[in-house]
Amino acid sequence: MVIGGITPEAFAFGLFTILTLGGALGVALNRNLVRGAVWLIVSLFGMAGLFVLLSAPFLAAVQVLVYIGAIGILITFAVMLTRSMTNLRERFTNQWWMSAIVAGLFFLFLLLGVVAPVWGSLSPDQAPAIVGTTEQLGVSFVDGNQFVLPFEVVSLLLTAAIIGAIVIARHQEEEE
Amino acid sequence: MDCINNLSLCLRHSGVDAGLAEFVSIFLGVVLVATFPLLVTILLIWVERKFAARIQDRIGPNRVGPFGLLQPLADVVKLLTKENITPTGADRPIYNLAPPFMVAAVLLIWAVIPLSPIHYGVDLEIGALYFVAVASIGTLSVLMAGWASNNKYALLGAFRVVALLISYEVPLALALIVPVMLANSMSMVGITEAQWGMWFVFMAPIAAFLFFIGSQAETGRAPFDLIEAESELTAGFNTEYSGMKFAMFFAGEFMHVFTNGVLMAVLFTGGWIGPFVGELPLIGLVWLMAKASVWYIIALWVRNTLPRLRIDQVMLFNWQFLVPLSIVNLLVTAFLLQVIKMAGLTPADPGNFVQNIPQTLVLLVGNLVEFGGVLIMLRNRGRRERIADAAKGLSAPVHAVGD
Amino acid sequence: MVPLWMYLAVGAALFCIGAYTVLSRKNAIAILMGIELMLNAVNLNLVGFWRYQAPENMSGQAFAAFVLVIAAAEAAVGLAIIIAVYRSRRSVVVEDVDLLRW
Numbered sequence: 046m047v048i049g050g051i052t053p054e055a056f057a058f059g060l061f062t063i064l065t066l067g068g069a070l071g072v073a074l075n076r077n078l079v080r081g082a083v084w085l086i087v088s089l090f091g092m093a094g095l096f097v098l099l100s101a102p103f104l105a106a107v108q109v110l111v112y113i114g115a116i117g118i119l120i121t122f123a124v125m126l127t128r129s130m131t132n133l134r135e136r137f138t139n140q141w142w143m144s145a146i147v148a149g150l151f152f153l154f155l156l157l158g159v160v161a162p163v164w165g166s167l168s169p170d171q172a173p174a175i176v177g178t179t180e181q182l183g184v185s186f187v188d189g190n191q192f193v194l195p196f197e198v199v200s201l202l203l204t205a206a207i208i209g210a211i212v213i214a215r216h217q218e219e220e221e
Numbered sequence: 222m223d224c225i226n227n228l229s230l231c232l233r234h235s236g237v238d239a240g241l242a243e244f245v246s247i248f249l250g251v252v253l254v255a256t257f258p259l260l261v262t263i264l265l266i267w268v269e270r271k272f273a274a275r276i277q278d279r280i281g282p283n284r285v286g287p288f289g290l291l292q293p294l295a296d297v298v299k300l301l302t303k304e305n306i307t308p309t310g311a312d313r314p315i316y317n318l319a320p321p322f323m324v325a326a327v328l329l330i331w332a333v334i335p336l337s338p339i340h341y342g343v344d345l346e347i348g349a350l351y352f353v354a355v356a357s358i359g360t361l362s363v364l365m366a367g368w369a370s371n372n373k374y375a376l377l378g379a380f381r382v383v384a385l386l387i388s389y390e391v392p393l394a395l396a397l398i399v400p401v402m403l404a405n406s407m408s409m410v411g412i413t414e415a416q417w418g419m420w421f422v423f424m425a426p427i428a429a430f431l432f433f434i435g436s437q438a439e440t441g442r443a444p445f446d447l448i449e450a451e452s453e454l455t456a457g458f459n460t461e462y463s464g465m466k467f468a469m470f471f472a473g474e475f476m477h478v479f480t481n482g483v484l485m486a487v488l489f490t491g492g493w494i495g496p497f498v499g500e501l502p503l504i505g506l507v508w509l510m511a512k513a514s515v516w517y518i519i520a521l522w523v524r525n526t527l528p529r530l531r532i533d534q535v536m537l538f539n540w541q542f543l544v545p546l547s548i549v550n551l552l553v554t555a556f557l558l559q560v561i562k563m564a565g566l567t568p569a570d571p572g573n574f575v576q577n578i579p580q581t582l583v584l585l586v587g588n589l590v591e592f593g594g595v596l597i598m599l600r601n602r603g604r605r606e607r608i609a610d611a612a613k614g615l616s617a618p619v620h621a622v623g624d
Numbered sequence: 625m626v627p628l629w630m631y632l633a634v635g636a637a638l639f640c641i642g643a644y645t646v647l648s649r650k651n652a653i654a655i656l657m658g659i660e661l662m663l664n665a666v667n668l669n670l671v672g673f674w675r676y677q678a679p680e681n682m683s684g685q686a687f688a689a690f691v692l693v694i695a696a697a698e699a700a701v702g703l704a705i706i707i708a709v710y711r712s713r714r715s716v717v718v719e720d721v722d723l724l725r726w
Contacts, residue, residue, distance in 0.1 A: 058626045062634050069641040072657050073648075079368055083315060085657050086361065088638075092664050095631070099675040101685055104667075104692070106350040111692055114357025114390075116660065116699045118383060121364055123653050123703040125376075127710040144647035148640040155636035159629050176679045179346050179407070182689075185682040192686050199693045206697035210704035 058098055064091025078124045086117040103179040254342045255328050262476045266293040269475065269521060276525040303464040308371050311461070316369035320462065320469035322362035327476045329355040334483055335410045337493045337505030348409035349401050352484070353394050356439060359477070360386045363458050366470070370461035378457030381532055386439060388539045393435030395547035399428035399554050400488045413492035417572035422489040424584040427550045427591060429489040431543060436481035437520055438535075440474060444527040445535060482517035483509065490516075546595060550588075557587045631672035639665035652706045652716045656699065663695045 068088025075081045089112040096105035185191040267282065267290055274281025282289030307316060332342035333351055345351050360383055367379020401407050403424055404415035412421075422429045438445040459470045486492055490512045493505025530538070561567055561580050568576035638661055645658030667688045674684020710716050 055626055058630065062630075065634060066637055066641070069638050069645075069661050072654070072661060073641050073645040077312075078651060078653060080312070080315065081654060081657060083365065085660065088661065089664060092638075092668060095634070095668060096671060098626070099631070099671045100679070101671050101675070101688070102345060102347050103350070104671060104685060104688055106347050106354045107689065107692055109354040110350070110357055111696050112660070112664075113361060114354065115387075116696060118360060118364060118387070119699055119703055120653060120657060121368070122383070123706055125368065126707055127653065127716045141648040144644050147647065148644035151643065152636055152640035155640070156633060159632040159636060173676075173679050176675070177682045177685070182682045182685050185686055186689075191682070195686075195690060199690050203693055203697050206701050210700040213701070213704040213708050 054098060057094065061091045061094035061098065064088065065095065066091075079121060082117060082121045082124060085120065086113050089113060089117070100176045103182055250342070254331055258328060258331050258476050258480065259472070261479060262472050263293045263297070265475050265479055265517075266296065269478075272518070272521050273525050276522070297468070300464060300468040305464040305466060306461070308461045310371040312369040312371070315365045316461075317466070319362045319366035319369060320466045320473075322365065323359055323473035324469050324476070326355060326357075326359035326362060327473050327480050329358070330480050330484070333409045334487055335413050335492055336509060338498060338502045340502070340506065341410060344408055344410045347407050349397050349407045349412070352409075353390070353397065356393075357390070359439075359473070366462070367458040370458070372461050375458050375460045378460065382441060382458055384532070385441070385445060385535060388536060389435045389438035389445075389543075392431050392539065392543040392547040393439065395544075395551055396428045396431035396435060397488070398551055399425045402554060402558060409487055409492075413487055413494065415571060416491040416494055418568060418570075418574050418577035419581050420489060420491045424581050425489070425550075425554060425588065426585070427546070427588050428554070429485070431547050431550065432488065433481075433485060433516070433519075434543065436484065437523060438539075440477045440481060440520075442474075442478060442520065442524045444523070444530045446524075446529055478520055479513065479517050482513040482515075482520060485516040486512035550591060553587055553591055554584065557584055628672055628676040632669060635665045635668040635672065638662075638668065650717045650719060652709070652718050652721075653703070655718065656702050656706070659702075660695060660699065663691055663698075667691050 065088050068084045068086070068091060071084025072081050072088065075084060089108060093105040093108040093112075096102070096108060186196045187193055270292065271281040271289070282292035285291040285295045307313060330352055333345050333348040335341040335344075363379050363382045363386070367375045367377075367382070370376070400412050400421045403421050404412040406412060406415065415421075459467060462470060486509055491508075492512075493509045495505065495508035498505045498508070561583055566579040566583060568580060570576055642658045642661030642665060645661065646655050649655055649658065670684050670688045670691070674681075674688075678684065706716055709721055713720055715721070
């Protein structure tokens with residue numbers, strides 16, 4: 046199925062790329078932090094679309110769930126709670142132009158490695174047709190030979206992070 | 222989706238370019254799936270108003286059309302002609318984006334719901350997870366609306382909604398895992414088809430109960446309507462919205478309630494499964510809607526019967542009752558499923574009613590034991606509270622849940 | 625099909641925008657957002673390589689899922705710290721939090 050020489054996949058890729066990078070630029074440049082948070086969500090949503098294109102639907106759904114449903118809202122909350130909106134000062138540090146140069150140079154460096162085969166060429170442009178399924182992903186998390194240990198460690202980390210976050214956020218409250 | 226493929230074929234035969242034919246047929250399918258719930262909503266407004274009126278011993282809408290059936294259309298015309306107000310100091314793009322997000326969050330759920338054996342938007346292998354993910358967009362919409370309105374009541378209302386929605390997503394998601402485990406599949410189609418032999422509501426009544434409460438809270442309906450407690454917050458996060466933008470929030474809420482009924486039907490009472498589905502697939506849609514309507518009516522009944530809870534009561538109820546119960550329920554179900562597997566009670570043919578009975582009995586007894594344990598714990602707790610109150614010399618204790 | 629290098633280029637661009645955000649913004653929450661962007665760029669690379677190099681082996685997706693978990697933990701703890709700092713110093717500008725600096 047080709048419409049006007051552009052495959053739907055390429056079209057979707059372009060759309061999601063624009064969403065991802067446009068959202069990221071919004072985060073980087075917007076003075077208004079709540080809008081920045083909304084841009085972040087746009088960017089992460091585009092990323093979820095890219096995951097779908099890469100045939101990783103599980104990650105796409107988790108991306109929407111965790112980033113948009115949890116982290117995006119958490120960040121918006123934090124912006125409001127810390128009144129970042131009401132005491133706007135200069136949004137950039139004094140060396141912002143230096144950061145821009147560093148980031149730009151780094152991007153060119155990465156692009157060189159990605160586009161031109163300087164450090165050995167990349168894999169073929171065609172992706173293999175056989176793709177692991179979500180079921181296999183689930184099995185790999187609990188398989189003794191694969192990722193059961195990292196999985197448990199990460200669960201522990203998450204628990205510790207939750208408890209830590211509650212303790213940090215609540216401790217000050219009692220002192221006041 | 223079968224009919225879509227046929228439409229595409231039909232268009233191609235009549236000389237349309239192959240790519241275009243596919244695009245048109247997919248586009249029409251999307252439009253169909255998206256429009257259907259919106260049309261149902263128009264009728265639901267009438268059902269809801271009539272039902273609420275009967276419960277409150279009123280007649281309800283009866284002027285426009287026979288039995289007031291055309292009342293929703295009159296409402297729509299009224300809302301369309303209202304002025305669209307944007308408050309001063311509102312964050313315009315976010316303010317305007319929030320209402321469509323609300324509708325989209327609900328409409329997107331319909332993409333994975335199997336309407337009949339051959340009619341569904343898309344059969345995602347992660348359908349259940351997709352539902353949870355998409356539902357979180359509604360939370361975002363509320364926060365955007367509350368913040369962008371530049372109104373303290375709206376913002377306070379939005380904070381409350383977000384706290385409520387995020388909290389109740391926990392038991393909702395944990396309850397959702399139970400049918401996924403029973404069906405061995407996250408796909409909505411798979412979950413429906415796994416219920417040929419026995420509805421999951423008999424195997425996991427507690428999960429159904431938890432899911433129902435969680436979804437009721439997600440819609441922000443009574444007893445969880447503290448988000449629009451008129452006496453405290455004027456109208457909650459949508460205070461500053463008027464005209465069609467308000468109508469979108471309104472439609473989103475109505476649609477959400479019915480969508481929850483549909484989800485209950487798909488996850489726990491067999492979706493489109495019913496007599497004659499094999500011969501005439503479209504009748505599955507009728508069964509689905511009938512089952513969904515039953516759940517929907519129960520939701521309305523709850524809404525119109527119970528009083529509003531306070532925010533602390535709602536939170537305590539969630540974190541001290543629903544979340545522990547849903548975790549225990551998950552563990553019990555997983556354990557029982559292993560026991561069933563070891564005892565060899567797993568039905569050889571999952572579609573056979575008789576072969577499903579032993580498995581169902583084990584799970585049902587497990588759920589009943591669990592429920593009994595919960596009741597005993599609640600009773601002991603209540604007794605301790607009464608004793609403590611008596612010690613304090615209160616004759617008629619007035620209590621929040623779980624205080 | 626879209627070739628792999630395009631995904632990698634998007635990942636690189638995203639990483640650099642995130643890095644720029646981290647380096648140039650003053651507000652701690654904005655810095656945290658930049659870190660999230662960088663983590664996402666890493667994820668895109670992981671999944672991209674997984675899809676084009678070894679799609680039958682789930683390690684790429686599994687790692688991406690771990691990165692997601694870390695990102696969630698990081699956001700929770702980071703925001704808790706930011707709020708705690710805000711309570712004691714009435715500011716979320718990183719330059720104002722200089723008690724240990726001399």
